[in-house]
Amino acid sequence: MTLDEILKEINEAETIVILTHETPDGDAIGSSLGLKLALEKIGKYADVIMTKYANMYSFLPGSEEIKEKSGIQNYDLAISLDCAILKRLDNKEYFEKAKKTIVIDHHGSNNMYGDINYVNPVSPACSEILLVILTYFGIEIDTKIGTCLMTGIITDTGGLQYPATTADTFEYAAELLRKGVNISEICKKTLQTKTKANFELCKRVMEREELLEDGKVAFSYITTKDMEEVNAKEGDHEGLVNIGREIEGVEVAVFIRQKDNEDMYKVSIRTGEKVNASDVCLMFGGGGHPRAAGALIPGTVEQVKEKILKELKKVLK
């Protein structure tokens, strides 16, 4: 069984590196730290390498040990978490140079780029897959590991609220809460707290929010100038795409964010049941999940808006 093979590789490796996707979210960071702490419990040391991550996740146990670079070039084992394709893997050179590679993920679009691949697209979070794996390995999920993994589950399910949340997810939550994991506090820190910069950006996004196509499409944007004016840091744009999504009657929320002061925008699309966000973003060389996807589109705000609207008009007919 794949999980036995994974455990065998972990046991045989002397040096292990854990990697995840660029601009890591709560599931990327939570699953990485949860795995690191779990490996330490069975006497294995693993490096977690990330170029940068949002300050809001610094409460996670083990986060103080996240490295930006490592002196080791050729790890015995590299484990990629929550990352569908090698191209998106942060610090992928460590993965490419490792003697053995493992991919653990919950994206249906994962193209199995590891020597061993454990991908479950039905799982709402990579962190939930790790809960299953670690339990299979017989590693006790203590409060620290539980806090990391629950953070991943909470952030990837919008606080256990998105449709991907399963009955198992709620049962894991019950079990971890009984073990002392402070779920309410994790929700407060990751979902219910806005930095002042994020609050100012929210105001601008709301002020500019346009309802188009009979109120079915919400559109808004943020420029590099906005980010500078509010002194925004890594992660301060998180959640802005959800503002349009929450307005009554909206089927498609489009949020675009300028890249490096150029005529280039990072597009985020969130949809209800009627439109496949991934299909729309594929038209622009992007992709993602059916309800949440992204792409990079050149142009000014107005030009990018028109390009997206043209595609949306086809599917909203």
Add this chain to the structure above:
Amino acid sequence: MTLDEILKEINEAETIVILTHETPDGDAIGSSLGLKLALEKIGKYADVIMTKYANMYSFLPGSEEIKEKSGIQNYDLAISLDCAILKRLDNKEYFEKAKKTIVIDHHGSNNMYGDINYVNPVSPACSEILLVILTYFGIEIDTKIGTCLMTGIITDTGGLQYPATTADTFEYAAELLRKGVNISEICKKTLQTKTKANFELCKRVMEREELLEDGKVAFSYITTKDMEEVNAKEGDHEGLVNIGREIEGVEVAVFIRQKDNEDMYKVSIRTGEKVNASDVCLMFGGGGHPRAAGALIPGTVEQVKEKILKELKKVLK
């Protein structure tokens, strides 16, 4: 046992009325309709009487049968749900004239005004208490009853995120999801959907949000004129108090809403661990829970703000 007495009264009554507090929230409506549907399963018909309720709850099974008034004046049995004191009970004349009365609630401040009282202050929602009671009665929680009760739990716990949420709550969620209750859809309808009027009010509240006392206090307001200008309806002011609460560093969020175009404001206070909201509101003749409380204070926006700040300065020292 109290629950056996309650079942005995239900069995003996020919006419039953279910009542709840004024301006009913999701727990008030969800528990009322859940109980009504459950009683129907054991061959009992019950009226749910409410003066008015927010349109967002009209998706709940049984909501089409909610009455504004009843032809029956003297019910055999009146059941009050989610209401701490008789003064706050909507249509309390039916309760006062009933031959027998039962109070089921989760407020610690409940003063036991019924002939039989079942109050559990540890439960995060009256709807969760009903889950326990109905299970004890041997009434199967079907999808419709589950939808009503889960709505009450979700709205009173901010989507299972507030500290009052217990491991039991998560287990009930797992069980009800397996039975077909669409938890994600309930969250979307009650927590993630803003009416256009609510969206416009949010914008105004955010624009006016003031950070005081070194950023520990957030203050904002809405006037009757605002409500009129955005064409606000019942429930459209819901959630506005949480806007200030979510800003990083805020210990106390104060939101005040003008009453009937007069120099009179409905004050809502939400606090973190350091301040007892109920104690502060008690100073103005109000009350509530330690983390969420309210009061009615006369004055203009500036006057009301100064009155509250004066009290907050004392406890924030």
